Amino acid sequence: MPDTPAPVNGLPSTGPPGNARPSGGPSAVDLPHTVVVALGDCADTKAGDHALLAELVARLTGVDAASVTLTQRCPRCGAGDHGPLRVSIAGSTSVAPWVSLARAGGRLALAVTAAGPVGIDLESLADLARAPITDVLLSPAETDALSALSPHVAQAAVAALWTTKEAILKVAGVGLRVDPRDLTVSLDGPATAPGPNATMARRRLVDWPQSPFPPTALHLLPVSSPPGTAATVAIVGACRPELYVMPARVG
Numbered sequence: 001m002p003d004t005p006a007p008v009n010g011l012p013s014t015g016p017p018g019n020a021r022p023s024g025g026p027s028a029v030d031l032p033h034t035v036v037v038a039l040g041d042c043a044d045t046k047a048g049d050h051a052l053l054a055e056l057v058a059r060l061t062g063v064d065a066a067s068v069t070l071t072q073r074c075p076r077c078g079a080g081d082h083g084p085l086r087v088s089i090a091g092s093t094s095v096a097p098w099v100s101l102a103r104a105g106g107r108l109a110l111a112v113t114a115a116g117p118v119g120i121d122l123e124s125l126a127d128l129a130r131a132p133i134t135d136v137l138l139s140p141a142e143t144d145a146l147s148a149l150s151p152h153v154a155q156a157a158v159a160a161l162w163t164t165k166e167a168i169l170k171v172a173g174v175g176l177r178v179d180p181r182d183l184t185v186s187l188d189g190p191a192t193a194p195g196p197n198a199t200m201a202r203r204r205l206v207d208w209p210q211s212p213f214p215p216t217a218l219h220l221l222p223v224s225s226p227p228g229t230a231a232t233v234a235i236v237g238a239c240r241p242e243l244y245v246m247p248a249r250v251g
């Protein structure tokens with residue numbers, strides 16, 4: 001018997017912002033209009049993380065986990081052991097959902113949606129604070145904007161910019177083969193230093209001359225991730241999807 005998608009709706013939302021209950025009925029996520037983000041600990045192996053993602057796809061689409069296959073193909077070298085993940089569902093005539101995966105500090109973030117191609121990034125705030133990343137991350141406009149912020153708020157902004165740019169570069173399928181400084185992202189609205197009451201700024205791609213998609217098709221959603229981490233999910237599609245956050249493992 002296939003797993004049911006019920007766990008998604010049965011789980012509590014972990015609080016705004018960055019979380020929303022799916023707008024579908026009580027027994028199913030409206031996957032064409034929702035991006036589901038599942039957060040948890042990494043498995044012991046990469047294959048274990050992929051198995052968690054395949055199980056999540058099965059739950060959300062109502063199929064047996066055995067019928068879900070994940071494949072990878074590097075768009076640069078053609079190898080099948082790295083690159084963006086793709087889903088196929090045996091025996092299904094519908095379009096398979098898009099997926100993305102990120103790890104940081106032993107944590108795992110999975111994204112699944114039928115709204116369009118998706119990219120997710122998760123980062124450890126401690127790792128970001130240790131690494132001198134601003135020189136390789138910020139466009140001139142972002143450097144100017146951050147210079148006006150207090151150090152703590154600037155730290156949160158750097159985490160937001162990093163995860164946003166990596167999520168965009170993942171949804172574009174190019175990763176860090178593109179220089180993140182080629183993109184300028186604006187952070188609108190409230191942004192505070194990391195902490196239990198942190199608020200997350202809205203993100204907008206304001207400039208990327210080589211962007212493969214029109215700006216209006218790109219939707220950037222900040223994700224309320226575990227303490228000590230930051231996360232953003234990017235979707236390319238006609239409509240801005242709802243965000244639903246849930247645990248990666250359902251006990």
Ligand SMILES: CC(C)(COP(=O)(O)OP(=O)(O)OC[C@H]1O[C@@H](n2cnc3c(N)ncnc32)[C@H](O)[C@@H]1OP(=O)(O)O)[C@@H](O)C(=O)NCCC(=O)NCCS
Nearest residue numbers: 046076077082083084085101102103170173174175176177
């Ligand atoms: C995408 C990328 C930024 C992620 O790196 P990271 O921060 O170390 O890792 P994350 O945990 O955030 O994400 C890992 C996932 O990104 C995904 N990914 C890898 N390359 C990707 C790409 N080009 N586009 C979208 N997603 C990609 C994979 O699903 C990977 O999961 P896996 O480890 O289970 O295979 C990095 O892998 C990259 O820049 N790749 C492109 C570089 C490239 O083309 N190299 C060519 C080698 S021949």
